Amino acid sequence: MGSDILVYKFGEKCVATADGIDRIVDVVRDTVGSGWKLVVVVAAIEGVTDSLLTLCRYSELGIEGKIEEYLDLIRRTHSSLVEKALRRVESRESVSKRIDKVLEDIKSTLYTCLKLREVTPRARDYIASTGEVLSSIIVASRLREEGVEAVDLAGWESGIVTDSRFGDATPLIENSRVEVSRRLKPLVDRGTIPVIAGFSGATVDGSITTLGRGGADYTATILAACLDADEVCLWTHVDGIMTADPKIEGKARTIDRLSYEEAVELARFSVKGLHPRVFDPVISKGIPVRIRNLFDKSRQGTLIGPGKPEIDRRIVKTVVLIRDVALLAVEGTGMVGLPGVAAKVFEALGRAGVNILMISQSSSEANITMVVDRSSLDKGVSALESTVTGSLVSSIYYEPDVCIVSVIGAGMRGTPGVAARVFKAVASKGINVRMIAQGSSEYNISFVVKEEDGEEAVRAIHDEFRLYEA
The missing domain is CATH 3.30.2130.10 (VC0802-like)
Structure with a gap:
């Protein structure tokens, strides 16, 4: 695309450990050192979004004790990561305070829902979106420790505008393009790395929405389209898309390249948790999407891109x-x-x-x-x-x-x-x-x-x- 911008999304297993976050820092520094401008999107730690949705159910059922139990579990999960991943005392103290503030805010919302015995779609999206927010705070802080200028932003703060279909919102691309250009592009142009909490956006009137299953991937491709990025890379814990599940077929291998059309078929069946609409924003722009293993950078993964579907002697991919x-x-x-x-x-x-x-x-x-x-x-x-x-x-x-x-x-x-x-x-x-x-x-x-x-x-x-x- 010629913009010199890459969008990297790091998955739930990448952000879950100190080792994973160290690897994120290495990848970011290498990329910036090669002259690229970069936008980072992060997922929630594995299991956190499910815990947040479980909290919503307990609020509707009026089970107060479980609310405290699950909030404490989420707090301990992130506190443990902060202690292991962040090197400086002042960083750990600052991030811990911010995490406590985020959890206190959703606790207040949960108790309001508890009194009403109702969690509205609007409230559920606000609560569910906070797992990625917590990840973005930690990752951005770790980058700053290494001298990388980084700022954490929620999805709605980055400029993603959606319709009001809470739980599975659709981005309004033209509105988003205007807002991303206004809010995000100036940061990127001056060399700051935005660390975006994936999975969420906001309606025109500012209500927080979520983008559905695999929404962090979707966040990455939406931002790539709005910024005319050169490539999206979905960093995960697997080598790419395989010819079959290696747990079923031991001879399965990584597929080097897929067409958009083939990848769309895979996404419809939730392969690797891909959002079914993840490729929609980038297809018209011809922006390639690569899936790579953060824990084995020697592998180039699977490249999904434009052009006629690649037909080879295998017929089936x-x-x-x-x-x-x-x-x-x-x-x-x-x-x-x-x-x-x-x-x-x-x-x-x-x-x-x-x-x-x-x-x-x-x-x-x-x-x-x-x-x-x-x-x-x-x-x-x-x-x-x-x-x-x-x-x-x-x-x-x-x-x-x-x-x-x-x-x-x-x-x-x-x-x-x-x-x-x-x-x-x-x-x-x-x-x-x-x-x-x-x-x-x-x-x-x-x-x-x-x-x-x-x-x-x-x-x-x-x-x-x-x-x-x-």
């Missing part, structure tokens, strides 16, 4: 296993030829807050089969039973013990016989496929099998397409 899902189907001859039935099914599930991961419908129109999060199965069944059963739907069927296997690669598009090879490999292991779906892009074939068969299916496909070969 990666095989993904998605657990904790359930099959949910509606059946009935009353559905045949009647417009609007599918819309009623999806509307009922949407009102109940059930996210649909996959959809398949028989050509007879007498069956619609879906895959949903397993945690949402009960409320999905209840929603359908109360709205669509009767003359249209005669039965509701579900299976809680299934998983999705997704086969992804740009080389699949227009290549005859890929599906045949996938299902032949699975059948050779005696595995029955319960449901199949493929998008029009042809970059992805997904199917459902019993949970006990998922890992074997991944290994069979990995071998069939020889994904272990470099």
Whole structure:
């Protein structure tokens, strides 16, 4: 892009230990020493956001003792890190006071919610966003100890403007561009390194919002787009995106390069916790995104970038296993030829807050089969039973013990016989496929099998397409 700006995001395991923070300092100094301007985005320490959301639930339930217990746990987690990561007494004292102030502020909000037995979406986002704020305070302080001019900022202080869909807000890119140029760009231009708390932004009227799962990654790409950055690097604890989960397939290897299109398919299935919209801000700008291992800088990781999808002899790039899902189907001859039935099914599930991961419908129109999060199965069944059963739907069927296997690669598009090879490999292991779906892009074939068969299916496909070969 020619701006000489890089955006680095450091993940939850990178900021969780003194060793990780020391490595962050080394990377930042090396990058700045090479002449780059830099913006840093940090995640919350692993488990902290979950603890904050648990605090919200305890406030709604009126369990005061648990509020104190979890706040103390969060305080001790960060206090321990401060003692190990910061070298100077004055730094430790200053940061400890700031951490105490942040926790006292959310404690006050939690007790207000406790009295009302209600946590509004606005309050939940404010509370949930504080984990990243605490990380940014510590990391910025450690950088200053090493003589690096750094300032910590919350996501909303950096200029990210969103809509008011609390919990899963969408950035307003043009508004954000104006605010980031006004607030962040002057700091970057004078050589100051902003350490941004990821995961959050603010509405036009200043209410704090969160960007949904993987929101710190999303923060990084939003800022990169607003600053016309040259590259985004998502620093994590893994070598990049793999051909399969190495815990399932020991021969899995790191993929050197993916197209945006392939990466978007992966993000839809939560691979490595990527936000499903993480690439949206950078695609139109052609800004590449690299995923690297902070704890092994000798590896270049996976580069995700513009241009035509890279098609190589492997055809398939990666095989993904998605657990904790359930099959949910509606059946009935009353559905045949009647417009609007599918819309009623999806509307009922949407009102109940059930996210649909996959959809398949028989050509007879007498069956619609879906895959949903397993945690949402009960409320999905209840929603359908109360709205669509009767003359249209005669039965509701579900299976809680299934998983999705997704086969992804740009080389699949227009290549005859890929599906045949996938299902032949699975059948050779005696595995029955319960449901199949493929998008029009042809970059992805997904199917459902019993949970006990998922890992074997991944290994069979990995071998069939020889994904272990470099």
